[in-house]
Amino acid sequence: MSENLLRIDDLHVAFSTRRGMVEAVRGVTFTVKAGEMLGLVGESGSGKSVTGFATTRLLDAAGRVTGGRILFRGQDVTKLRGDDLRQLQGAAMSMIFQNPRAALNPIRAIGLQIADAILTHKRISKDAARAEALDLLRAVQIRDPEQRMNAYPHELSGGMCQRVMIAIAISCNPALLIADEPTTGLDVTTQKVVMDLLADIAAARGMATILITHDLGLAARYCRRIAVMERGRIVEEASPSTLFSAPQHAYTRRLVAASPTATSRIEDLVTEEERERYTAVLGKPRPALAHGTPPLLEVRKLAKRFDQGSAAVADFSMTMAGGESVGLVGESGSGKSTTSRMICRLIDPSEGDIVFDGHSIGHVAARDFHRSPLRKNIQMVFQDPNESLNPRFTAFDCIAHPLMRLDGMRAGDALRKRVEECAQRVGLPLDLLPRFPHQLSGGQKARVGIARAIACRPRLLVLDEPTAALDVSVQAVVLQLLDRLRRENDIALLFVSHDLNVVRMLCDRTIVLRNGGIVEQGESRALFDNPKTDYTRKLVEAIPHIETGPTLAAAL
Amino acid sequence: MLSYILRRIVATLPVMAIVALFVFSLLYIAPGDPAVVIAGDQASPEDVERIRQSLGLDRPFLVQFGSWVWRILHGDLGTSIFTNLPVSAMIGQRLGPTLSLMIVTLLLTIVVAVPLGVVAAWKAGSLIDRVIMGFAVFGFSLPVFVVGYMLAYIFALELEWLPVQGYTPLTQGFWPWLENLILPAVALGCVYIALVARITRAAMLEVLQQDYIRTAKAKGLGQGGILFIHALKNAAVPIVTVIGIGIALLIGGAVVTESVFAIPGLGRLTIDAILRRDYPVIQGIVLLFSFVYVLVNLMIDVVYTLVDPRIRY
Numbered sequence: 001m002s003e004n005l006l007r008i009d010d011l012h013v014a015f016s017t018r019r020g021m022v023e024a025v026r027g028v029t030f031t032v033k034a035g036e037m038l039g040l041v042g043e044s045g046s047g048k049s050v051t052g053f054a055t056t057r058l059l060d061a062a063g064r065v066t067g068g069r070i071l072f073r074g075q076d077v078t079k080l081r082g083d084d085l086r087q088l089q090g091a092a093m094s095m096i097f098q099n100p101r102a103a104l105n106p107i108r109a110i111g112l113q114i115a116d117a118i119l120t121h122k123r124i125s126k127d128a129a130r131a132e133a134l135d136l137l138r139a140v141q142i143r144d145p146e147q148r149m150n151a152y153p154h155e156l157s158g159g160m161c162q163r164v165m166i167a168i169a170i171s172c173n174p175a176l177l178i179a180d181e182p183t184t185g186l187d188v189t190t191q192k193v194v195m196d197l198l199a200d201i202a203a204a205r206g207m208a209t210i211l212i213t214h215d216l217g218l219a220a221r222y223c224r225r226i227a228v229m230e231r232g233r234i235v236e237e238a239s240p241s242t243l244f245s246a247p248q249h250a251y252t253r254r255l256v257a258a259s260p261t262a263t264s265r266i267e268d269l270v271t272e273e274e275r276e277r278y279t280a281v282l283g284k285p286r287p288a289l290a291h292g293t294p295p296l297l298e299v300r301k302l303a304k305r306f307d308q309g310s311a312a313v314a315d316f317s318m319t320m321a322g323g324e325s326v327g328l329v330g331e332s333g334s335g336k337s338t339t340s341r342m343i344c345r346l347i348d349p350s351e352g353d354i355v356f357d358g359h360s361i362g363h364v365a366a367r368d369f370h371r372s373p374l375r376k377n378i379q380m381v382f383q384d385p386n387e388s389l390n391p392r393f394t395a396f397d398c399i400a401h402p403l404m405r406l407d408g409m410r411a412g413d414a415l416r417k418r419v420e421e422c423a424q425r426v427g428l429p430l431d432l433l434p435r436f437p438h439q440l441s442g443g444q445k446a447r448v449g450i451a452r453a454i455a456c457r458p459r460l461l462v463l464d465e466p467t468a469a470l471d472v473s474v475q476a477v478v479l480q481l482l483d484r485l486r487r488e489n490d491i492a493l494l495f496v497s498h499d500l501n502v503v504r505m506l507c508d509r510t511i512v513l514r515n516g517g518i519v520e521q522g523e524s525r526a527l528f529d530n531p532k533t534d535y536t537r538k539l540v541e542a543i544p545h546i547e548t549g550p551t552l553a554a555a556l
Numbered sequence: 557m558l559s560y561i562l563r564r565i566v567a568t569l570p571v572m573a574i575v576a577l578f579v580f581s582l583l584y585i586a587p588g589d590p591a592v593v594i595a596g597d598q599a600s601p602e603d604v605e606r607i608r609q610s611l612g613l614d615r616p617f618l619v620q621f622g623s624w625v626w627r628i629l630h631g632d633l634g635t636s637i638f639t640n641l642p643v644s645a646m647i648g649q650r651l652g653p654t655l656s657l658m659i660v661t662l663l664l665t666i667v668v669a670v671p672l673g674v675v676a677a678w679k680a681g682s683l684i685d686r687v688i689m690g691f692a693v694f695g696f697s698l699p700v701f702v703v704g705y706m707l708a709y710i711f712a713l714e715l716e717w718l719p720v721q722g723y724t725p726l727t728q729g730f731w732p733w734l735e736n737l738i739l740p741a742v743a744l745g746c747v748y749i750a751l752v753a754r755i756t757r758a759a760m761l762e763v764l765q766q767d768y769i770r771t772a773k774a775k776g777l778g779q780g781g782i783l784f785i786h787a788l789k790n791a792a793v794p795i796v797t798v799i800g801i802g803i804a805l806l807i808g809g810a811v812v813t814e815s816v817f818a819i820p821g822l823g824r825l826t827i828d829a830i831l832r833r834d835y836p837v838i839q840g841i842v843l844l845f846s847f848v849y850v851l852v853n854l855m856i857d858v859v860y861t862l863v864d865p866r867i868r869y
Contacts, residue, residue: 058770090776102767105786107864116785117775152865168775 005073005175005208006032006055012067013047013054024050024063026232034175037202037209039219039240041255042229043471044442048212051229052178054078055210056095057085072176091121094169098181100161104153110164111137111149117171136167140197158332159190163197170201177202180212187331187498188542195222214471216259217544220244228252258476260501266483269476269505294358295319296492297343297460302352302362304338304516312338313516316352322459325486325493327507327524329500329539335516337464340496344380344462345369356460376406376456383465385445389437395448396433399423399455406456422451426481443474447481454485461485462494467502479506500543504528512536557861564857568850575846576628579839580621628843634836638829643840646825653723654821656733657813658806660741661748665802669749670795673756674783680761688753695750700809704743704816711739721818740817744809748802755798759791766790792863800856807845 013025025047032038042048053059055070057077070077072093080088097103105113114133115126122129130149137145140163153161162182169177179198183191199222202209213219219226220240227237228251235249247253258269297320304313313335320326328336342349345366354362356374364372379402382388389398399419403409409418420430428447437445446466453461463482467475483506486493497503503510504524511521512535520533531537591608592599599607608614612623627634633643676688712720718739724732763769764787772786814823822841829837861867 056774058773086776086778088776090774095774097767097771099767103771105768105772105790106866107789108786116772116777116781120776120778120781154866165771168771 003034004031004071005034006210007071008051008055008068009071010068011051011054011065011070013050013059013063014066015060015063017062023066024232025054027068028229028232028234029068030227030234030237032176032208032210034208035202035206036225037199037211037223039223039226040210040212040229041214041216041219041226043214043255043473045231046229047232048229049180052095052180052210052212056093056178057089058095087121090117090169090174091172092174093176093178094172094174095178095180096162096165096169096182098184100165100182101153101156101158103165104161106153109150109152110156114164114168114171117168121172132171133167136171137164139170139201140164140167142167157190158186159194162186162194166194166198166201170205170207173205174207176208176210178210178212181214182211183218184214188500189331189538191218192542192544198222215544216243216255216472217261221544228255254473258472260472260476260499260505264501264505266480266505269479293321296322296324296357297494298355299343300353300355302339302342302354303350304335304342304347305350311350311516313342315517316513317518318511318521320460320492320494323486323490323492324509325495325507327503327510328494328496328513329498329503329510330513330519331498331539333515334513336496336513338516339513340380340462340464340494343494344378345372345375346380370405376402377459379453379456379458379461381449381453381461381463381466384469385442385449386437386469388449389445391437394434394436395423395428395440395444395451398437398448399433399451402452402455418455422455423447425454425485426451427477441474442470443477446470446474446478450478450481450485454489454491457489458491460492460494462496464496465498466495468497468499475502482506500528500539512539560861561854561858564854568854571850572847575850576625576843577621579842579846580624582839582842583835584617633840633843636829636834636837638832638834638837643836646837647822647840647844650820650822650825652725652821653819654810654814654823656723656726657737657740657744657810657819657821658803660734660737661745661806662799662803664741665745665748665752666799668745669752670756670788672749673753673795674760674788676753676757677760677764678779678783680757685757689757692750692753695746698746700743700746700812701816703746704740704813707739707743708817721816723819723821736817736819740813740819743816744806744813747809748805751802751805752795752798756791756795759794760787763787763790789863793860796856796859796863800852803852804849807849 008028008030011025011028012023014021014023016022024045028047028051030038040048040051050059050063053063054065055072055077057080059065065078068078072088077088104110111130111133114136115129118124118129118132119126124132134145134149137148142148142160142163148156148160153164156164165182182198183194186194195218198209201207211219211223216226220243224239225237226240226243227234228243228249229235230249230251236243236247236252238248243252244256247256260269297318299316299318302313302316303311305311316335316339318326328340330336338347341347343354345354345361345364348366349362352362353360356378359374361369361372361374369375393401396419399422400409400411400415403415403418404411409415419433423430423433426447428444428451432440432444437448440448449466461482466482467478470478479502482493485491493506495503495507507524509521510524510527512519512527512533514535520527520531520536527536528540531540591604591611591613595604595607612620624634631644633647635642636646639646672688676685679685708720711717719736721736723736726733760783768790769782769787772782777786810821811823811826813819814821815827822844825837826841828834829841
């Protein structure tokens with residue numbers, strides 16, 4: 001077992017771009033022993049995925065290994081050509097990817113896709129390959145495997161697709177599996193099931209695994225050794241317990257601090273040095289609501305039925321006071337996004353009513369609501385800042401647009417002042433305003449999205465997974481920003497998320513949704529500490545808590 | 557599936573009805589009294605009146621249209637003013653050559669253009685890609701008759717490999733039939749090949765960037781398997797669309813090509829009919845072409861569902 005299966009020596013990878021060569025990996029060195037699971041953790045742009053792709057020889061055409069060696073069983077992978085390379089890919093070494101549905105061919109039955117991999121490497125008949133594919137589907141615990149053989153990816157859930165990917169990856173019994181963000185985008189409960197399955201299969205087959213992830217908690221739960229990457233280098237390598245109890249490198253400390261845990265508070269998400277600035281804001285107490293103040297938002301028996309089939313949301317009622325923050329959690333398909341969109345008046349409810357500040361708005365058609373004077377009071381921050389900004393609008397245009405449409409402002413100095421003021425409130429440097437979205441980082445785009453939403457001084461902000469696409473350190477900053485805006489401007493937040501740790505920190509109250517109905521609701525901390533229903537308990541337990549990591553890893 | 561095809565056929569009925577109305581109105585849209593138009597320049601007023609009565613032009617428009625549609629539904633396309641032969645018989649005689657030309661061109665295009673596009677996408681940015689795309693631009697820019705005369709000069713007159721013009725029915729043997737069609741098909745196919753090759757390249761480039769192509773590589777699949785099993789079928793929808801739209805191009809192109817290569821097909825019949833102002837024949841031909849085009853579109857929709865399981869029917 002002491003033999004190194006994989007040894008990466010001073011690896012350099014560069015990409016040719018329009019602005020010349022950019023080094024993505026700058027001298028990475030690590031080893032993987034047979035059968036072990038190594039965590040490769042870092043934020044976007046750290047080069048962790050590029051390292052994985054270089055190892056499996058799947059780099060884009062623009063990327064090249066410019067230095068170093070990747071020794072797999074003593075053979076330099078970077079020098080393999082033609083058939084030697086193909087014998088390695090998918091056979092001795094395989095890979096699973098982020099976004100499993102996109103990683104599967106949409107128009108090929110999954111049974112065939114598994115059989116493809118088998119037939120590439122083994123000289124057996126098509127029937128035999130089909131039988132093996134069926135066995136693999138059983139191995140990855142897919143129900144009714146005989147029927148699923150003929151299913152297409154769009155007929156399966158994300159978690160199922162990832163299981164199919166795992167089946168493909170293990171089809172030729174590889175010695176090394178590289179899992180690139182295998183559960184990003186999946187629900188916490190699905191994430192747990194898929195990761196448990198992956199760990200079991202790896203252990204049973206003695207397969208070494210490299211788990212590439214941005215989630216320290218996840219790596220801590222499943223790996224005995226974690227390498228932390230920053231800007232193309234490995235800055236620290238240690239066991240999870242050492243990493244969390246005594247992080248050596250400044251970047252690791254920041255990362256550990258920014259990772260939300262079951263007990264962390266918003267102010268904990270930064271390192272000691274950064275905290276001082278923030279405590280000043282926190283010191284300001286929120287004004288207590290006078291008794292008998294009517295609620296800001298009241299939702300009564302809301303329901304939504306799409307064309308055919310059962311209701312996406314049924315019998316949903318809630319109230320929100322001004323300045324309150326409420327979390328809406330649940331697995332995908334629980335109806336939380338549908339509900340938030342109805343409240344935002346982007347889609348029409350089938351039944352029920354929405355009362356905002358004493359005005360019934362549930363019956364105003366969604367396509368006419370933009371003319372309502374209440375439109376500017378309810379604004380939305382969307383999930384993916386990359387997708388939700390118009391690529392042809394500069395940051396300035398993006399923030400100015402709602403001011404012109406909803407506040408009737410005209411182009412000029414007054415508008416410029418308002419936009420700059422919004423940018424300042426969200427901490428967006430003013431010199432970034434003339435830039436287009438593709439010239440901004442993920443965190444900067446998130447700030448533009450929030451600045452746009454708060455530009456018209458709304459009283460209710462609906463946030464649909466606003467940090468799901470962001471790195472933890474950026475997420476920490478965005479969460480603090482939202483919390484500060486709420487305290488300073490008395491904006492009510494309706495926060496839709498599947499990340500329970502985040503909801504626990506940010507929201508006073510939490511509503512748990514399942515299959516379109518409310519399962520449980522209550523004060524956030526109490527709800528998560530003592531869940532009353534099995535469903536909530538399952539959700540809470542599925543979060544990879546950093547604390548549980550070392551114990552589990554030690555038990556392996 | 558069968559019910560889907562039936563529903564699609566039913567959906568084409570209004571289209572055909574509108575086409576029929578338009579085709580019928582041709583006679584009335586043309587300036588002047590239809591009877592005068594048909595009778596020609598030197599007809600006496602009595603002749604005009606006789607024609608008016610015999611064609612029923614004195615009856616109301618909708619009544620005329622109704623009886624015209626009724627006759628068409630019974631397979632009667634009317635009688636040629638010039639030859640006094642039934643239009644359906646005239647079209648029937650000429651259908652073979654045109655159909656042969658279109659089928660050969662279609663097959664030639666698919667066999668040549670799709671692989672060219674695939675190779676260009678696979679080797680995107682390389683010399684071979686640029687050469688293929690260069691030829692595509694060239695093919696776009698040359699009119700059919702220029703290519704036709706050039707081909708005929710080089711391969712028929714100078715090299716004497718193929719016949720200059722004419723047509724031999726398939727009943728007289730496969731090679732004589734094909735021999736006569738090669739040059740016209742290449743001439744007619746030029747634009748079409750260029751178009752399909754470009755679209756194939758673009759669609760393939762798009763598909764080759766998808767995650768599942770990376771998965772196919774990760775499985776260790778060979779280049780051929782990746783390109784033709786995983787990529788091409790995913791790129792098929794736009795390619796099939798453009799091949800279908802191209803059939804309209806072929807119809808127009810066939811008219812010119814048949815003149816250049818003296819093929820006695822529908823194209824020639826169309827030109828003759830227009831020159832003689834033989835309205836019943838023109839109507840019959842336009843109706844036929846529209847029908848073919850609607851049929852092709854129906855076939856494309858069916859092919860979509862065969863190619864892509866995500867398209868529901």
